[in-house]
Amino acid sequence: MQERTQSVWQRMLGIDRRWLYLVLFVNIVTFLVAPIRMPASISPPVQKFYDEIEKLQPGDLVMISSNWSASTLAENQPQLEAVIAHLMRKQARFTIISIEAQSRDISYRLAERVTKDKGYQYGEQWAHFGFVPNLIVAIKGMVNDLPNTIKQDVRGTAVNQLPVVRGVKSLSDYKMIIDVTPSGTLPIWISYSPKNVPILYCPTSVMAAEAYTYLDSGQIKGMITGAKGAQEYEQLLGVVGLGTRFMNAISFSHVLIILFILLGNFAMLMNRLQLRREG
Amino acid sequence: MGVLNHLIAQQSVWQLPEGSRVLFATLIVLGAFVLFLGLIPVLQTLPPRGRRAIVVIITFLAGLFFAAEFFLPINWTAIFPKDDPTRNFLTPAIQPAQNVLQIIGALALGLGTFGLVRLHLRNVVQKRAQWGYSIVLLVSFITMATFSILNTLAEKEIVERGPVLERGFSILFDYTLVQLDAAMFSLIAFYIFSAAYRAFRIRSIEASILMFTAMLVMIGVVPLGAYLSYTLLGLPEGAAPEGANFLTQVQHNIGLPKIANWVLTQLNAPAQRAIEFGVGIGGLAMAIRLWLSLERGVT
Amino acid sequence: MSYQHAQDNWFAAIVIGFIALAVLLNILRARMGAQLYIRRIPGLDAIDEAIGRSTELGRPVTMIPGLTAFGVVAVQALTIFKYITKQIARFATPMRLLSADATVFAVAQEAIADAYNEAGRPDLYDADNIRFLSDRQFAFASGVAGLIQRERVAASFMFGEFYAESLIFAETGNMVGAIQIAGTVSFTQVPFFVAACDYTIIGDEFYATSAYLSREPVLLGSLVGQDIAKLLFALTAVGGVIASTIAGTDAPIIKLLGQPGGWEAFWSSLGGGGGQ
Numbered sequence: 001m002q003e004r005t006q007s008v009w010q011r012m013l014g015i016d017r018r019w020l021y022l023v024l025f026v027n028i029v030t031f032l033v034a035p036i037r038m039p040a041s042i043s044p045p046v047q048k049f050y051d052e053i054e055k056l057q058p059g060d061l062v063m064i065s066s067n068w069s070a071s072t073l074a075e076n077q078p079q080l081e082a083v084i085a086h087l088m089r090k091q092a093r094f095t096i097i098s099i100e101a102q103s104r105d106i107s108y109r110l111a112e113r114v115t116k117d118k119g120y121q122y123g124e125q126w127a128h129f130g131f132v133p134n135l136i137v138a139i140k141g142m143v144n145d146l147p148n149t150i151k152q153d154v155r156g157t158a159v160n161q162l163p164v165v166r167g168v169k170s171l172s173d174y175k176m177i178i179d180v181t182p183s184g185t186l187p188i189w190i191s192y193s194p195k196n197v198p199i200l201y202c203p204t205s206v207m208a209a210e211a212y213t214y215l216d217s218g219q220i221k222g223m224i225t226g227a228k229g230a231q232e233y234e235q236l237l238g239v240v241g242l243g244t245r246f247m248n249a250i251s252f253s254h255v256l257i258i259l260f261i262l263l264g265n266f267a268m269l270m271n272r273l274q275l276r277r278e279g
Numbered sequence: 280m281g282v283l284n285h286l287i288a289q290q291s292v293w294q295l296p297e298g299s300r301v302l303f304a305t306l307i308v309l310g311a312f313v314l315f316l317g318l319i320p321v322l323q324t325l326p327p328r329g330r331r332a333i334v335v336i337i338t339f340l341a342g343l344f345f346a347a348e349f350f351l352p353i354n355w356t357a358i359f360p361k362d363d364p365t366r367n368f369l370t371p372a373i374q375p376a377q378n379v380l381q382i383i384g385a386l387a388l389g390l391g392t393f394g395l396v397r398l399h400l401r402n403v404v405q406k407r408a409q410w411g412y413s414i415v416l417l418v419s420f421i422t423m424a425t426f427s428i429l430n431t432l433a434e435k436e437i438v439e440r441g442p443v444l445e446r447g448f449s450i451l452f453d454y455t456l457v458q459l460d461a462a463m464f465s466l467i468a469f470y471i472f473s474a475a476y477r478a479f480r481i482r483s484i485e486a487s488i489l490m491f492t493a494m495l496v497m498i499g500v501v502p503l504g505a506y507l508s509y510t511l512l513g514l515p516e517g518a519a520p521e522g523a524n525f526l527t528q529v530q531h532n533i534g535l536p537k538i539a540n541w542v543l544t545q546l547n548a549p550a551q552r553a554i555e556f557g558v559g560i561g562g563l564a565m566a567i568r569l570w571l572s573l574e575r576g577v578t
Numbered sequence: 579m580s581y582q583h584a585q586d587n588w589f590a591a592i593v594i595g596f597i598a599l600a601v602l603l604n605i606l607r608a609r610m611g612a613q614l615y616i617r618r619i620p621g622l623d624a625i626d627e628a629i630g631r632s633t634e635l636g637r638p639v640t641m642i643p644g645l646t647a648f649g650v651v652a653v654q655a656l657t658i659f660k661y662i663t664k665q666i667a668r669f670a671t672p673m674r675l676l677s678a679d680a681t682v683f684a685v686a687q688e689a690i691a692d693a694y695n696e697a698g699r700p701d702l703y704d705a706d707n708i709r710f711l712s713d714r715q716f717a718f719a720s721g722v723a724g725l726i727q728r729e730r731v732a733a734s735f736m737f738g739e740f741y742a743e744s745l746i747f748a749e750t751g752n753m754v755g756a757i758q759i760a761g762t763v764s765f766t767q768v769p770f771f772v773a774a775c776d777y778t779i780i781g782d783e784f785y786a787t788s789a790y791l792s793r794e795p796v797l798l799g800s801l802v803g804q805d806i807a808k809l810l811f812a813l814t815a816v817g818g819v820i821a822s823t824i825a826g827t828d829a830p831i832i833k834l835l836g837q838p839g840g841w842e843a844f845w846s847s848l849g850g851g852g853g854q
Contacts, residue, residue: 015476017473017476020469020472020473020476021469021472021473024468024469024472025469028468038502038503038505038506039502039505039506040501040502040505041502041504041505041508041509041516041534041536043500043536043540044540044544069457069460070456070457070458070460070461071460071461071463071464072464073461074461074465102457133381134377134381136377137373137374137377140373141374144363144365144366209543209547209551210551210555212543212544212547212548212551213548213551213552213555215544215548216544216548225500228500228501231502247501247502250501251501251502251503252503253468253472254497254498254501254503255498255503256472257471257472257475257476257497258494258497258498260472260475260476261475261476261479261490261494264476264477264479264480265479265480265481265490268480268481269481
């Protein structure tokens, strides 16, 4: 029996996915190293985020909730670096809190590195509160009595001995909460944090879609969406950071995906035409 | 109520001197343990209906506790002047209740880990199909657990942090676990590519609209969209000036980033919100059914 | 001030009370014999087809509750898995339930054992088929993907709360040609499931699943109550749009409705104090 040979269109439709992966890999590597810089158009949520931090006065206290670990480093690290850079520019004080051990280690090391360059003193202008296993309980506790909920910082110093939070009794004494996260922590912050403290949000790109509702209702005051948002933020700050470096690869990966979607559709149409012609 | 409130608020047992506190805590834990062990045979002797009644009562009381804490009025200072005005008499018990939940979770984690190790030990002993993978799992498990425990002990200065521990933990955590995590997440990019290639096909009007909208957003949200719209096509960036004519307003609003933002905020957000309402209401209804033991699914 | 008690925002408390009332009254109505209608959900009708295919091929069925922590979502997911297990027990089709949460795992063991008992095949229950893999997201994802590949599963049911690992499961299942049905309340993951699965159950359809599968009056009544509550939300939204269009967003009545806080804030707004 003679085996029917596949047409080029059929072969395109049933292409081994490993070829697709190879093309994407080459594309990402190429544009990660390619020295092309394309300015971003600043999206409204990022602009709002920036404007909100611009309102801070020197010495204002900000709580950063950093809950990302190695897996989403490519999206959350550029965000956190850009945000801390802006806070330091505004001479704001900040404290960081995490919900698991790996996020604590990563955010602590990152903050230590970026603050050292700018002469920010640990304990005086910033501190890390370590990690809390249950965010709801921690927020409720911090609203009522922050020093007794956190007790000690990541270095083992009692919170009421830290100059950065001297006189702070509750989360209500903070001027802002910034949630840098790949997971669903935002609704918890919205539900339980004090209503007088505005919330800013730095999600991964995939989580951003569900946050537009909160942005619209004013429950969050601004949003940096993944590495793409970080690039816009870096542009607003006038620095070249990880977001800007990653963006080419992301841009051209989007183009590649669109090209292949079009190619797949073209192959499907041609295949249909051919089958119709063959009856 | 005032006495109870005072007792809970002061948490007097936990403010005792160190020695008495340990003694009290040990007695409480032992008491709970004995009570629990005693309850098991009692429950076993009960007929299924009786057992179910106990489960229903405990579920109801636990649910009632959290519901009452939320709904009961706060600020009882008119009756109990020394009370904290931001809470009611049940509020101080929330933290211990959450702790109990965490302890149950930790015990379940032990159970889960035991089950996993038992399964793979059996695979190896009985030389079931693909038992080599089980050896990899067991060796990785033991190695990682050993170094993690030693590292925690070193952090508490119970054991000395030698170069083997330092280097070993760093290799396992920083150079293995962290990297594997990142690698697994990055796999998603490749899977999105193949899924999009396969799924985005113009099979109907709806599918076509979906595909073209997705393309507009994908290009609109990255700098390439801005480059194409504002540099290559020369469209005006930013909002249209007050009183601009229709054509100028159109030009100001057809840049790809503008379209992408419009899709995200005007189409995506309302749809998400509607789904969110449905999910929230569904979750609440489910919680009520569970609380009142009307849901017979897993019970 | 934060919303930690009903008194912090009585409006929310009243809405919660209304939903609860709507649900309970309709459960009562259904118990008293009212005939209630539920529309077709194709994804749930396909469960039997997927089980049939697994049985024909003699390859396992996987059930994955995602990263769901123990709570209402997990209970709903386990209810669905219990139903599926009862169906597969009739044909002695092999199954694997893979969990990332230890508490869900412990309850799942009981639920699946019950399902085999209720189906009259307690002999088919094997505790090793219900597995806790890891509570780390991507360790769990790689464990599931590995199992799907090695055992070439024929049907994959994913119900629960999912995050970034959703596409890893769905695309791996697609690679081995499994029929895949997913249902999730995590709407950011819906696009991935739609792209890679045969059927996807979206949003509150997930909570309708047990009512759909069992047709129990209590569950059907609850569903009607939920729909009434949704109608209230929709009417509030439409009413709000009309009122703010006519009266303007700065009108006192509009500001009053958007007023957070307890009754004190409510009364002070009425008295022209502007509240908080």
